[in-house]
Amino acid sequence: MEDSRAIVNRSAPHAVPADAQSALVVSRPRWLYRRLDAASPPLPLGRLGRYLRQVSADDESTAILTRLARTAMEIRGNHEGDSLSIGVTAAPPRGNRQSYTAVALAALWARWEYSTVLVEIGGRASETGRRLRRTVPKIADVLTAIECGQHLPMPQPMTNTLPNLDALAGLGRFSLPRLADSGLLCDLSSALRERYQRIIWSLPGVGPEWNVAMLAGVVDRIVLSVGRGRTSRTTVERLACEVADLGLHPVQLIWHQ
Amino acid sequence: MSSQHDQPRSLLTGRVQPPLASQRSPRLRPGRVRRAASYVLASMRTQPLLTLLTPALCIAVGVSLLWATRPVWRVAADYRIAGNSSDPVPASLRVEVSPAELRDLLVSEPVVRGVAKSLEDEAADQPVTHPTLPSPVRRWAIDAWSSARLWPARAAVALGVAEPSPSDGVRPIKVHAGRLSADTHMVKVHLKAASPVVAERAPHLLLTAVRDLLRHEDRSRTMARIEELRPAREDAAERLRDAANGVTQYRLEIGRHDPEVSANEIQSRLIDTRARWAELETDLKEAEANRLDITRQLENATVEQTTRVVVEQNRRIQDLKHEISTLEARYAADLAVKTPRHEDMVRLRLEIESKKRDLNSEEILVIREKVQEPSLEYVGLLERRAQNNRQLVTLAGRELGLAETESRLSVELAQAMQTAQRMEELTTARQTADESLRRIDAEMVLLDSRLSSVIPFAHIALVGQPRVADPNVPDEPNTMVYLAWTISIAMLLMVLVPTLSSLAAARLIAPWQVEALGHVLPVELVGELPGPMRRALLRLPGGGGS
Numbered sequence: 062m063e064d065s066r067a068i069v070n071r072s073a074p075h076a077v078p079a080d081a082q083s084a085l086v087v088s089r090p091r092w093l094y095r096r097l098d099a100a101s102p103p104l105p106l107g108r109l110g111r112y113l114r115q116v117s118a119d120d121e122s123t124a125i126l127t128r129l130a131r132t133a134m135e136i137r138g139n140h141e142g143d144s145l146s147i148g149v150t151a152a153p154p155r156g157n158r159q160s161y162t163a164v165a166l167a168a169l170w171a172r173w174e175y176s177t178v179l180v181e182i183g184g185r186a187s188e189t190g191r192r193l194r195r196t197v198p199k200i201a202d203v204l205t206a207i208e209c210g211q212h213l214p215m216p217q218p219m220t221n222t223l224p225n226l227d228a229l230a231g232l233g234r235f236s237l238p239r240l241a242d243s244g245l246l247c248d249l250s251s252a253l254r255e256r257y258q259r260i261i262w263s264l265p266g267v268g269p270e271w272n273v274a275m276l277a278g279v280v281d282r283i284v285l286s287v288g289r290g291r292t293s294r295t296t297v298e299r300l301a302c303e304v305a306d307l308g309l310h311p312v313q314l315i316w317h318q
Numbered sequence: 319m320s321s322q323h324d325q326p327r328s329l330l331t332g333r334v335q336p337p338l339a340s341q342r343s344p345r346l347r348p349g350r351v352r353r354a355a356s357y358v359l360a361s362m363r364t365q366p367l368l369t370l371l372t373p374a375l376c377i378a379v380g381v382s383l384l385w386a387t388r389p390v391w392r393v394a395a396d397y398r399i400a401g402n403s404s405d406p407v408p409a410s411l412r413v414e415v416s417p418a419e420l421r422d423l424l425v426s427e428p429v430v431r432g433v434a435k436s437l438e439d440e441a442a443d444q445p446v447t448h449p450t451l452p453s454p455v456r457r458w459a460i461d462a463w464s465s466a467r468l469w470p471a472r473a474a475v476a477l478g479v480a481e482p483s484p485s486d487g488v489r490p491i492k493v494h495a496g497r498l499s500a501d502t503h504m505v506k507v508h509l510k511a512a513s514p515v516v517a518e519r520a521p522h523l524l525l526t527a528v529r530d531l532l533r534h535e536d537r538s539r540t541m542a543r544i545e546e547l548r549p550a551r552e553d554a555a556e557r558l559r560d561a562a563n564g565v566t567q568y569r570l571e572i573g574r575h576d577p578e579v580s581a582n583e584i585q586s587r588l589i590d591t592r593a594r595w596a597e598l599e600t601d602l603k604e605a606e607a608n609r610l611d612i613t614r615q616l617e618n619a620t621v622e623q624t625t626r627v628v629v630e631q632n633r634r635i636q637d638l639k640h641e642i643s644t645l646e647a648r649y650a651a652d653l654a655v656k657t658p659r660h661e662d663m664v665r666l667r668l669e670i671e672s673k674k675r676d677l678n679s680e681e682i683l684v685i686r687e688k689v690q691e692p693s694l695e696y697v698g699l700l701e702r703r704a705q706n707n708r709q710l711v712t713l714a715g716r717e718l719g720l721a722e723t724e725s726r727l728s729v730e731l732a733q734a735m736q737t738a739q740r741m742e743e744l745t746t747a748r749q750t751a752d753e754s755l756r757r758i759d760a761e762m763v764l765l766d767s768r769l770s771s772v773i774p775f776a777h778i779a780l781v782g783q784p785r786v787a788d789p790n791v792p793d794e795p796n797t798m799v800y801l802a803w804t805i806s807i808a809m810l811l812m813v814l815v816p817t818l819s820s821l822a823a824a825r826l827i828a829p830w831q832v833e834a835l836g837h838v839l840p841v842e843l844v845g846e847l848p849g850p851m852r853r854a855l856l857r858l859p860g861g862g863g864s
Contacts, residue, residue: 124848128845128846128847128848129845129847131845132844132846132847133845136844161847162847284844292827293827294831294835297827297839298835301835301839301840301841310840311842312842313842313843314832314841314842314843314844315844316829316832316843316846316847317846318846318847318848
């Protein structure tokens with residue numbers, strides 16, 4: 062925690078005190094803003110980009126933001142002030158709108174001035190991963206910095222309108238099963254918890270390649286994104302049984318009509 | 319009230335949730351059949367629209383198909399194959415058709431196609447009018463439905479999945495093979511037609527088409543057979559020419575003599591030679607008997623002791639006796655492998671006789687030397703023995719000549735018989751080729767006559783006049799049976815479709831199921847987000863948050 066704040070203070074010596082999480086954004090230097098403004102956002106096109114822009118720029122009285130706010134209010138941490146790490150997953154292969162759920166939650170929390178990061182480890186099938194993987198910093202860079210004891214690289218905001226929302230992406234060697242097997246997942250989670258208040262892990266679809274035990278100590282909540290007529294009862298029961306075996310918080314379903 | 323407070327409530331609706339089936343006592347659970355029936359009834363009750371629309375749609379489709387199905391009249395036609403006596407065609411030109419072959423011909427594709435074409439031509443010339451024919455709208459629907467039923471087959475052919483069927487298209491008649499009576503030579507065929515007039519007319523056209531087909535096939539077979547026989551005839555004629563040339567040439571080689579006559583002459587000469595040889599052997603036996611008699615008398619003569627003593631002391635006589643005994647032993651040994659008439663045996667016998675004559679001469683000489691004055695009787699015996707020896711030599715010479723003659727005649731006879739056999743083979747080959755050519759010529763004459771004549775095939779006939787049951791009522795489709803099947807299927811679908819729909823819906827989880835699942839597993843529904851299509855509709859009026 063001390064290192065993280067030291068990083069922030071070094072990068073922004075004129076910033077407000079470090080105990081305020083919003084200071085992480087305010088404390089960024091001006092050259093970083095210029096770079097970000099000049100650079101194209103990671104999600105410029107497509108439905109997901111439009112959805113992100115809508116969530117980040119719409120009036121709060123719209124129905125989607127109303128319902129999203131109500132949903133986000135249901136997902137709370139154990140203690141106020143602690144960082145909250147959630148894992149968003151869905152039943153494979155597609156149609157359960159997992160990417161929309163993760164992006165919507167991240168955008169909403171960023172809009173609420175939480176320093177938020179979206180970590181994409183959903184593999185090749187993830188729509189978010191396909192869009193973020195080429196533009197945002199790699200998890201490999203963050204892990205290299207952690208291993209060398211260096212300063213963490215500053216991730217790139219996903220959109221220009223939400224400077225509090227950062228994104229990281231990993232694939233292959235840095236997918237969820239490999240990170241869990243190598244033990245780097247806990248290191249990455251600890252480092253991110255020190256910097257961000259809301260951490261959203263975009264997980265792979267529910268399947269045999271990973272299980273909830275890999276996320277023990279990494280995520281606080283598991284959110285299952287469910288599309289209408291897309292998810293079977295068996296998938297929900299299996300995920301809930303794994304969560305119950307580990308004694309975690311109940312699986313939280315977000316229903317897309 | 320307190321019990322209701324203890325029961326779980328729905329998060330969304332706030333209603334009291336009934337206990338789950340797994341939480342009930344097993345004794346209070348209904349049976350499997352009852353649960354299934356309850357599920358089916360509940361599915362039908364909860365989906366009334368589906369429950370009512372499904373059978374209605376099914377019945378509507380069934381009635382539409384009944385209306386669009388082509389009416390069909392059925393006719394059963396019996397065909398008879400008469401015996402040979404009733405057919406005026408000669409037996410040589412008659413084509414035999416078995417009942418099974420006739421049945422296959424009646425339902426064969428070329429015959430049915432020809433009949434269909436004839437019916438279409440007749441319909442084009444004289445349109446059939448009948449009060450039971452459907453209206454133009456219904457005819458259009460019938461044609462459309464009939465054409466639609468052919469689409470799957472055509473699509474399969476277009477995709478290369480199936481082979482194109484020769485019966486593709488809508489036919490005015492359909493023919494099915496019926497019962498076959500091999501004893502009475504009767505064949506029954508069932509026909510279906512779209513009008514009663516066509517149904518009663520089709521059996522006659524079918525018979526005509528079968529006769530035409532048989533005639534055509536017979537003509538094709540005849541022409542094919544003629545084409546097949548032509549090279550065979552040329553081959554047979556060539557073989558006949560070769561055989562005749564061979565006979566003529568061989569006859570020239572053997573010198574215009576009949577080999578059989580020559581063989582008979584040689585055989586008669588050989589028989590004569592053998593007869594004379596037999597007489598000679600008789601004379602030889604007689605001369606040998608005389609020689610033995612003379613020898614015995616000489617041994618019994620007075621000078622016998624003196625002569626014997628002298629003979630035993632003479633070396634020349636001893637050598638001759640030894641040589642004679644050696645030759646006799648050799649003769650006896652050869653007798654096992656050769657006949658006495660063999661040339662070597664005869665020569666050996668002559669040599670033995672010559673030695674014996676030398677021995678006698680020597681004995682006579684010794685006796686004359688030793689016995690100064692033999693008796694007259696003894697001298698007479700010696701002369702008789704000399705005469706006998708001369709006779710024996712003559713007979714042996716004749717025997718040798720006869721043996722040589724017999725050997726030469728035997729060889730000539732064998733050669734003559736071989737020549738006769740070769741001539742017989744050549745003659746037989748010529749006769750065979752001649753017969754083959756005659757047979758082919760006869761068959762070609764028969765085939766030519768068959769080609770030039772028209773075979774009526776009158777022995778295949780139609781028995782009676784086929785009639786439809788009722789010209790005003792089609793036999794197919796049976797409306798009552800059709801409707802009964804339609805209603806049965808509709809009732810079945812009325813039960814099945816809602817049940818399967820409920821099962822499919824239950825397989826995918828719904829929000830209310832999440833609430834029920836939350837009672838037994840750590841699952842909670844935290845929010846519902848609008849879908850992409852509903853999102854625009856749910857945008858609040860005013861848009862600006864006012």
